Amino acid sequence: MSRLVRGCVWGWLAIVLWSGSAASVVAADDEYYELMKLFVDTFEQIDRNYVTTVDRRQLVEAAMRGMITKLDPYSSYIDREELNDFNTVVEQxxxxxxxxxxxxxxxxxxxxxxxxxxxxxxxxxxxxxxxxxxxxxxxxxxxxxxxxxxxxxxxxxxxxxxxxxxxxxxxxxxxxxxxxxxxxxxKTPTVLGDHYQSDGSWSFFLPGEDKIAYMRLTHFSRNSADEVEQTLVQLQKDGMKGLILDLRYNPGGLLQAATAIADLFIESGTIVSTKGRNTEEQVIKARKGGTFSGFPMVVLVNRFSASASEIVSACLQDHKRALVVGERTWGKGSVQNVIELEGGKSALKLTTASYHRPSGKNIHRFPNSKESDEWGVTPDPGYEVKWSVEEMEKYRDYRAERDVLRSSGEPPHSDFKDSQLAKAVEWLKRELTKPASDSGKPAEPSKDENKEKTNSSSHAPGKPDRTGAGSLWPLHNIHAFLRVRLG
Missing domain, CATH: 2.30.42.10 (PDZ domain)
Structure with missing residues (x-):
């Protein structure tokens, strides 16, 4: 390594050691200095003496990835090429x-x-x-x-x-x-119904049930909140009496989409909070107005519901806005900040905090977590419906059949009984037979309130504008980007 290159490396290290709020701490940390010196010395020996010429960038990037593998499965180094792919994932x-x-x-x-x-x-x-x-x-x-x-x-x-x-x-x-x-x-919509109608649109009402609506959310992307809101407006026009929000097999997505969707169902209070070692606690709260109420609601989850799905289901469960039915969720409640490197040419996705539900309880399942520990979202007492591998196989076949567009517009006959969905319908029917004062349902909105909500085209009154590009969290604040990739 030339003196010039070595000088540049040590100059960069000096900036690292003395920059930011950690300067006073780092300056006194002899171990930190010695370890950085060890890294530079090793890099120099490889660069100078290895049997063949090495690619310096590849060497440094390999070292960075090696460091990150000692952290958790959700942190990663994003190189120049991968950063374009990362942004593509966000755009869906x-x-x-x-x-x-x-x-x-x-x-x-x-x-x-x-x-x-x-x-x-x-x-x-x-x-x-x-x-x-x-x-x-x-x-x-x-x-x-x-x-x-x-x-x-x-x-x-x-x-x-x-x-x-x-x-x-x-x-x-x-x-x-x-x-x-x-x-x-x-490029697919994220809000789906029970089955296709003959015109190619989704039917959001369960066959044979009295105006019980069924909405599936596949993942949380830029337009998910608008899709959910527009569907809810139409369902209210069509006389919806109860709602099932199906988050089974939903791996998560954008934090802004999750908080905006949860905000559609609660009038006030905490949606989610984040806590970290070196970050201030962030509490995201619901905004008054534009809330869809006046009907009982169930959220369906299973072991593959993760991250943003857990934010929504935990929020609605803690606020007693919805009953949670199904299986315990995945347990992905960590926060990843995307930190720009090299002026935005590459990035570091680093776990810096964890999500916590409105009650303050932990969501994240750590590698050493036990079944008895507190993590994920557990169905309400009496409403846990576990499936065997065989039942999951039958459900996938059942669901795949219903997701095929048929000329008749009628869902195909199947011997499979969705026991998790049936449990949700059972509870809704019981709630709908109770007097409003006994059922615990929110009071029916007034005519003026219904009119105001129905006339809302792009965003609910009093809610954050979700139509403009600026309404999404900046890239470095997309906390809910899962350790899940789309191919």
């Missing part, structure tokens, strides 16, 4: 196959969190919980440590019309299965 439009992948915390296996409805992967038969073994013949077990998901996403994405081979092991299966999937532009 790219060429790919439409599956969200994650790392199972204990086994470190690459898994499918969920295939997005209507996408090539969904149509091919990829399922939530599938373990991904190979992508285009490349074994996932050989992917670089700390870059498993990034590598998988890079291989799955590409030019629309091209084919990618994905080999998976279905949950409970003995042998793997290989799919040849044609890439497409992945």
């Amino acid at each position: 439009e790219f060429g790919g196959i439409g599956i969200q992948v994650t790392i199972e915390p204990k086994s470190r296996h690459l898994m499918v969190m969920t295939p997005l409805p209507g996408t090539p992967a969904y149509k091919a038969g990829i399922r939530a919980g599938d373990r991904i073994l190979e992508i285009d013949g490349k074994p996932t077990a050989e992917f670089p440590e700390g870059r498993e998901m990034d590598t998988a996403v890079k291989l799955m994405r590409g030019k629309p019309g091209e084919v990618v081979k994905v080999t998976v092991l279905h949950e409970g299966a003995a042998k793997p299965e290989t799919f040849e999937i044609v890439r497409a532009i992945i």
Whole structure:
């Protein structure tokens, strides 16, 4: 290493050591200085004496990734190329196959969190919980440590019309299965109903039930809050009496979308708070006005409901606005700040805090967390409905059949009984037969209030404007970006 390069490195270290609010602490930390010196000395020895010439950037980036692998599965270094992909994920439009992948915390296996409805992967038969073994013949077990998901996403994405081979092991299966999937532009709505009608629109009312509405939210993206709000306005016009919000298999997404959706259902109080070691506690509260009330509500969750899904379900449960039915959720309640590096050419996604529900309880499931510990969102007492692997398989087939557009507009007959949904309907029917004073339902809104809400086109009165680009959190504040990637 030349004196000039070495001087630049030590100059950079001096800036690091003395910059920011930590200068007084770092200056007195001899261990910190010695460790940084060790890093520079090692870098210099490799650069000068390794048997072949090394790529300095690759060497430094490898060292950074190595450091981050000692933290948690949700922190990562985002290089120049990956930063474009990261921003694409936030925009929710790219060429790919439409599956969200994650790392199972204990086994470190690459898994499918969920295939997005209507996408090539969904149509091919990829399922939530599938373990991904190979992508285009490349074994996932050989992917670089700390870059498993990034590598998988890079291989799955590409030019629309091209084919990618994905080999998976279905949950409970003995042998793997290989799919040849044609890439497409992945851009899907996040709010879905029970089944397609003949005109291609979703039916949001359950067949055979008296005006009980059913709304599925696949993930939380830029337009999710507007989609939910517009659907609610139409459902109220159509005489909705009760609502089921299905967050099963929803892996999460943007914090702003989660808080805006929760805000639609509560009049006041805390939605979520974040707490960290070196960050001030942030408390996000509901704003008065524009609240959809006057009907009982159930939120459906399962073991694959994560992050933003847990924010919404925990908020509505703590405020007693909705009953939570299903299974205990995933337990992803950590906050990632995206910190720009090199003037925005690369970035560091670093876990800096954790989410806490309005009650103050913890959401995050740590690697050493036990089943008896406090994490995730647990269904209300008497309303936990656990599914076996076989039941999940049957549900996926059942759901896939109902997500096919049919000329008749009628949902297909199925012998499968969604016991979690049935439990939700059972509670709603019981609530709807009670007098308003006994059921605990919010009072029916006045005619003027209904008129005001119905006339709201882009955002509810008194709520934050969700239509403009500035309404979203800046990139470095997208706390709810999951350790989940979309390919």
